[in-house]
């Protein structure tokens with residue numbers, strides 16, 4: 090039996106034809122989906138289920154992707170009945186095959202609804218729907234409209250999820266029509282790619298992450314040359330000029346080549362192999378700190394389906410914090426933390442704990458503080474009875490990323506980045522996330538979401554809770570140690 094071009098394969102081809110070829114001929118190269126990818130699939134399924142509840146009495150075509158021919162038969166039968174809607178309807182046309190999330194009967198024609206867990210229509214969704222429209226029309230279905238259902242970010246949960254309020258719907262019929270003209274040609278090209286014995290030579294580039302992270306990236310990627318011109322932060326104007334004169338390494342940039350101040354410092358740090366430190370600027374930053382210092386960091390969940398009353402889709406809901414308090418310069422720090430034991434809304438107990446631990450005076454130090462400040466504003470909005478205590482925290486925030494983002498402390502091994510992920514291993518090599526089970530915020534968020542939406546059992550949570558505490562503690566300890574290095578850099 091020939092290999093079909095399904096909707097997901099068509100989308101893979103739109104992103105990159107090498108991706109399509111590899112997914113057919115070398116699927117083993119992308120490995121099993123990790124927990125994060127699995128969670129994205131699960132969320133998609135959950136969103137799909139809620140979307141179906143918007144349409145009453147529809148018929149679900151139950152057969153899965155391993156039973157496509159039966160699914161096509163069941164779709165035909167259900168379409169001939171009087172069912173008002175079809176869910177997961179399946180059709181094929183020549184070598185093309187697809188399923189539609191929802192077909193809604195409108196007299197003798199159908200409206201096609203595609204459900205996405207994003208909050209707005211994206212270009213790739215139009216390709217996705219255009220492919221479906223093409224397949225269904227070729228299979229004999231008369232379609233009237235193409236609609237995209239997406240999560241409405243202004244929805245606020247109160248009690249059970251209300252599917253009719255959770256979704257926004259856009260009529261994308263016109264945009265899709267423009268694309269359907271080319272589907273036949275493009276689809277034929279992709280079918281040829283599927284049949285080809287050889288893979289197209291395509292270099293990794295922006296297509297590897299846009300519109301989706303390609304699962305073959307580990308296979309395709311090339312190790313970047315260290316100190317390459319692509320490390321210049323915000324270098325989109327200067328990089329092409331360097332490319333034009335054949336320069337690929339920052340070590341080779343001529344001394345008289347026009348660069349902005351930050352780029353000059355980066356090149357100097359690379360050429361001299363010494364950090365470039367603006368002591369006056371660092372002193373000025375350190376002068377803004379008022380003791381006691383509260384090194385503070387939140388971890389958050391941003392779920393497509395709001396988990397708690399009063400929260401919105403994709404709202405960053407804080408569920409954990411770590412706090413190191415240093416009363417005087419050079420004092421040992423005291424450590425405090427919050428992470429709920431049960432899977433109830435963590436926000437009120439978290440606020441209570443913050444208010445208990447953070448005194449009325451002193452700077453609150455965060456790395457990329459706008460994130461923490463925004464969460465505090467949202468907590469004050471959602472729990473107005475705490476707002477008079479929470480909002481005064483905001484002007485007390487000091488952002489430890491500033492000396493690095495401003496180029497006041499530049500090290501060649503930051504590779505043009507100011508993020509803690511790059512700064513910490515260089516300035517404080519003894520501290521590392523490498524040995525931790527949870528090594529970055531995205532994973533912390535994912536595990537917490539599994540717990541709060543009831544997909545993690547108590548035993549797993551006990552272990553995960555310990556891992557989360559270790560991870561978040563390291564975030565604030567890292568700030569304590571980075572600050573020490575800044576003081577040392579000015580001789581204190």
Ligand code: SF4
Pocket residue numbers: 104105106107108111291292293294296297298303304305306307309310
């Ligand atoms: S990693 Fe990039 S180049 Fe490789 S298949 Fe994926 S999109 Fe194409």
